[in-house]
Amino acid sequence: MKLAAGEVRVTGSMGVTTSGSASTPETMLQTADFAMYRARTGPGQHRPLRRGTHEKVEGRLATTSALALALTREEFTVYYQPVVNIWTGELIGAEALLRWEHPSGVLVNPDDFIPIAEHSGLIIPIGAWVLEEACEQLVAWQATQPP
Numbered sequence: 001m002k003l004a005a006g007e008v009r010v011t012g013s014m015g016v017t018t019s020g021s022a023s024t025p026e027t028m029l030q031t032a033d034f035a036m037y038r039a040r041t042g043p044g045q046h047r048p049l050r051r052g053t054h055e056k057v058e059g060r061l062a063t064t065s066a067l068a069l070a071l072t073r074e075e076f077t078v079y080y081q082p083v084v085n086i087w088t089g090e091l092i093g094a095e096a097l098l099r100w101e102h103p104s105g106v107l108v109n110p111d112d113f114i115p116i117a118e119h120s121g122l123i124i125p126i127g128a129w130v131l132e133e134a135c136e137q138l139v140a141w142q143a144t145q146p147p
Contacts, residue, residue, distance in 0.1 A: 030061060064120045066102070067113060071125055075101050078133045096134040098126070 015035030083093040100108040117123040
């Protein structure tokens with residue numbers, strides 16, 4: 001397609017899902033939306049969803065909602081892993097590691113929530129929170145520890 005500013009290429013992607021006896025319009029739309037995002041790997045793609053995908057979609061949606069709540073409820077914790085010079089044994093820094101302490105008492109593995117946070121865009125406010133926490137901890141260490 002040609003526009004005044006130049007030529008534009010328009011493509012489409014399509015998500016395909018099927019209904020079952022337990023399907024609702026909401027779950028059908030959510031599943032098709034998920035399939036469409038999977039199809040965005042290239043122009044003119046389509047991706048049907050297989051059995052079991054609906055449960056995965058519901059799990060991702062539940063985790064996304066829980067992550068947003070976790071941020072407001074301050075369910076995240078930062079653990080610090082020392083970085084040591086292996087030749088001198090000198091402590092040269094620390095790595096900040098994010099952990100999610102779910103209200104159920106389970107410590108959620110970052111592999112189970114970081115990709116969902118990245119996909120949903122929640123990684124931005126979560127990352128900002130981690131950075132603020134790490135900076136506050138650094139200031140506290142500087143006040144009580146030798147350089």
